[in-house]
Amino acid sequence: xxxxxxxxxxxxxxxxxxxxxxxxxxxxxxxxxxxxxxxxxxxxxxxxxxxxxxxxxxxxxxxxxxxxxxxxxxxxxxxxxxxxxxxxxxxxxxxxxxxxxxxxxxxxxxxxxxxxxxxxxxxxxxxxxxxxxxxxxxxxxxxxxxxxxxxxxxxxxxxxxxxxxxxxxxxxxxxxxxxxxxxxxxxxxxxxxxxx
Ligand SMILES: [Cu+2]
Numbered sequence: 001x002x003x004x005x006x007x008x009x010x011x012x013x014x015x016x017x018x019x020x021x022x023x024x025x026x027x028x029x030x031x032x033x034x035x036x037x038x039x040x041x042x043x044x045x046x047x048x049x050x051x052x053x054x055x056x057x058x059x060x061x062x063x064x065x066x067x068x069x070x071x072x073x074x075x076x077x078x079x080x081x082x083x084x085x086x087x088x089x090x091x092x093x094x095x096x097x098x099x100x101x102x103x104x105x106x107x108x109x110x111x112x113x114x115x116x117x118x119x120x121x122x123x124x125x126x127x128x129x130x131x132x133x134x135x136x137x138x139x140x141x142x143x144x145x146x147x148x149x150x151x152x153x154x155x156x157x158x159x160x161x162x163x164x165x166x167x168x169x170x171x172x173x174x175x176x177x178x179x180x181x182x183x184x185x186x187x188x189x190x191x192x193x194x195x196x
Contacts, residue, residue, distance in 0.1 A: 046120040059163070069094065076147030085155060098125075105140050135155070
């Protein structure tokens with residue numbers, strides 16, 4: 001069978017595209033450390049976050065070198081993040097657990113490789129370490145409604161000593177039934193996501 005010369009050129013170009021596409025995905029995973037957050041399989045009733053640990057989101061120490069932050073993303077703010085910044089310690093493993101009670105949101109920490117799609121019904125979890133104190137912006141990357149463009153917040157990385165032990169952190173928060181067992185919850189062991 002005789003294949004026209006132009007036909008051969010187009011076949012070669014389309015093969016190049018396929019190879020380039022696969023190469024870019026491989027580079028993203030191996031070179032840039034892009035991972036997904038969906039493999040913890042931890043689900044949550046997004047219609048009733050007030051009866052979960054996300055009723056009172058925020059940060060806490062679970063071990064001496066492991067800090068966990070619960071964040072709620074909702075139309076159109078981050079809790080914490082928008083009204084008060086998210087505070088995390090430097091040089092510490094920080095695990096974010098992000099949940100949404102309404103629609104799909106984004107959680108991007110600008111200037112890092114943290115860029116997560118927050119799916120309602122899932123606890124979207126990832127871990128990272130910040131080398132030094134810094135201040136970052138947080139933006140929502142998924143169109144989530146009329147106020148989407150105003151959905152932003154702040155993440156402040158502070159020295160470890162600036163974040164008090166969990167007992168002190170929770171003492172001045174309004175009490176509710178989930179409060180007392182927060183510090184006794186099982187430490188998280190599934191850690192996904194790479195260094196920034
Ligand atoms: Cu949003």
